[in-house]
Amino acid sequence: MKKIAVLLSVFMLILSACAPKFEKEEEIVQQTDNKQQKAIIPKYNISDSYYRTILPFSPGEARGLVVENLNTRLDVAEFESGLMRIAQERFSPKDYLFQEGQYLNKKTVESWLKRKLTKEQLKEKKMDESENVGLNPMMSDEGTNEEKNKKSPIYLAHIMEHDYLVKNNDEKVQLGGVVIGLAMNSVHYYETEEGYPREVEIEQEVIEREGKRIAAEVLSRLRKIKGLKEVPITIALFKQQPATSIIPGHFFAVTHVDQGSSSIDDWEEVNEQYYLFPSDEAEENHRDDMMKFLNFKSDIDEFFPNYTGVIGRAFYRDDQLQQLTINITMQFYGEAEVIGFTQYVTGLVMEHFPDYINVNVYISSASGPESLIIRKANEEQPFVHIYQ
Template sequence: MKKISAVLLCTLLFITGCVQKSTEEEVLQNADTEQETSIVPSYQLSDENYRMILPYKTSQARGVIVNQLANRVDIDEMEQGLQRLSKEVFSPSDFYFQEGQYLTSGRIYDWIDGLNPEVETGSDEDTFRDNPRYLSHILEQNYLKHNDDGTVQIAGMSIGIALKSVYRFQTEIGGPYYYENISEEDMLAQGDRIAEAVVEEIRQEEGLADIPIMVALYREAEQASPVPGNFVARANVPGGSNSISDWEDVDEENILFPSAEGREKYYDDHEIVTSFGNEIAQFFPNYVGLIGEGFYVNGELQKLTIEVPIEFYGKAEVMGFTQYAYGLVQDMFSNYYDLEINITSSNQAESLIYRNAGDETPTVHIFH
């Protein structure tokens, strides 16, 4: 108990240290809308996070991604992953982040309808299989810069294009669902075609003809997958250009543990997660299993997230379990990657253990 209390104190110190005051609160005029005044908060979570302009503006296509991506984990990964890739093009030290303000819901839906193959209602199964709907969604993010005259305006844009790995379809309303696997090769070819059409139309929008655009292709996971898909390719389109000349591979993947794929690709990590579960099972009879997700870049583990669902019958049991898990983390897991262990019961968060890459000791929080 004393150990956990000490760690909770470290949590407060850690959070306090992460929030950084960069400058005094700035009042900015939007260069594109003369009547609109914005402010930039004087605090940011860290140098790795974008500062955002207030009042906060939600996307012009708000809600479309929820309707178009069937898997909740894909929604989160696509939004966060596109921002992560954008940092390599639009540095958080130079740009402010804003949700997409140019592509409306109507335009997104028009693209989804117009850039996918059209199959007539009542067509046979083979026709549907030969003409899969590749495109699910197009996500826009804006990156703004502060001008010398105190104004702020868009200076870059990122576009994420979500493409299916499995096409699910019905040949008749109310009929059975059929599934057609889409190879990554076919998906990339279609993604290139779709990206060219999207960039060409974006360039026709007032104020967007000369800004750089980063385009990234996202390969969705299967609908029932417990882990998300990943970005597979990206390209930088210079200001004034309508064409995409070179695609760069993005070597990212999200791996489920334990799983046959995890065991085959990342055996050592798979065995550590499995051993962690086995250790817990020896001492806690209410343990039913765990779900681990490893995020890899260029084959190197960047973050390991583990969810441990277990039935508790009192807070003392939560404390005891968390303390035991904390000790296992210290003994079993390396510290070269971010680690997050969520302990839950009946879909309720009970406690959290996390450790940032490079830290010697984990941080613990027990929810009350």
């Protein structure tokens, strides 16, 4: 009865806290080159860590390519959300508005992602050197397809642009900075002449070297685009995971280029990493955190015989655990069992994991999502939702 009362109080808190306070939007003028247009800034912001988006919404010119070019849905989500996280170091959500990239269109991104063509290929395609804009290494004409791919793998998987807008002294909104994400392959996939799938693992040292080389060329090209000659530009390098991975990749380096500069002076290390719980890698590098997870998992195993799986995805920044996402798959036989199990797991979350980390628990069955538990860092009460 005590657990039910606690859960009901949590639900009441959620209902009262989650009702948004709607305020009148702010009407402004957006300055784009020599053009001006009316726009709206939403007053309500769901979190201080999220950027407000200027309205009407302007889709990015290369929208949708990220899904085609990255290996997994996890990489797609982390590449975009992580790029926003990096942007906050230079462009505060309090002062800047977010807009999808408006300068790199689909055709440009697709052409930059190609291999650089050889002189023979240019001649065959009747193209001149100015059109030879591929950022990935050219493929040699000699050797088997396997030999050529091993020697010259595809390094750059995707380019993403985010624009950040800011008010000027005339209360007009204009471009205040650009953030570019370069997604680098950790594995290059290809086929032999006979059509057999093959892969080449790319060493971290090579990924870093090629990423920084490509970043310098991208910066040079950006400065030649109308509207980007003077704005501050941030470029971040992302290492995507193999296609079989169940954890996302991570950013590993970032550079901030000052207004008007066309050169990269230095790079900063981005110390981020995802770990799978349980795994040998997590046990070796973060044993204490994984033991907390294993004790949590053990308590579920002991009291619920229908248990089928508990998997954790831990996000570390500067070697400190920031967020733990747990997926639990169960076989349920009724609504009462879902409620009882969710109550029990909520208690375990509060008991096993320190309050300085964010914990998200997704409980599902063969029928789909069953319930959700979110415990934000330093909050006494979790958010609990049972799907109807």
